[in-house]
Amino acid sequence: MSNVWGLDVQQVRDLATNLDREADTIDQLLSRLTGVLNNTQWTGPDANQFRNDWTGTHSTSLRNVSKNIRETAARARTNAQSQEQASQG
Numbered sequence: 001m002s003n004v005w006g007l008d009v010q011q012v013r014d015l016a017t018n019l020d021r022e023a024d025t026i027d028q029l030l031s032r033l034t035g036v037l038n039n040t041q042w043t044g045p046d047a048n049q050f051r052n053d054w055t056g057t058h059s060t061s062l063r064n065v066s067k068n069i070r071e072t073a074a075r076a077r078t079n080a081q082s083q084e085q086a087s088q089g
Helices: 009-038 045-088
Strands: none
Touching: 009 045
């Protein structure tokens, strides 16, 4: 049994495109949920705590997930480019 190294350049580029698309979906979801929260009539200590949690923890986590997915997409594109260059050489 032989080990094969390499990748299908187009499939990895497609993967990167899909990763970016899903990161966009997360960004859109974050925006929609933040808008809904901002338009919700709710006052008091529980509301303040909820909003603080959303702004400080939850939205930050979602932004980090989106950022990490985009970084992964960029790495995939770099790997595809490297493979393409290696195949030409």
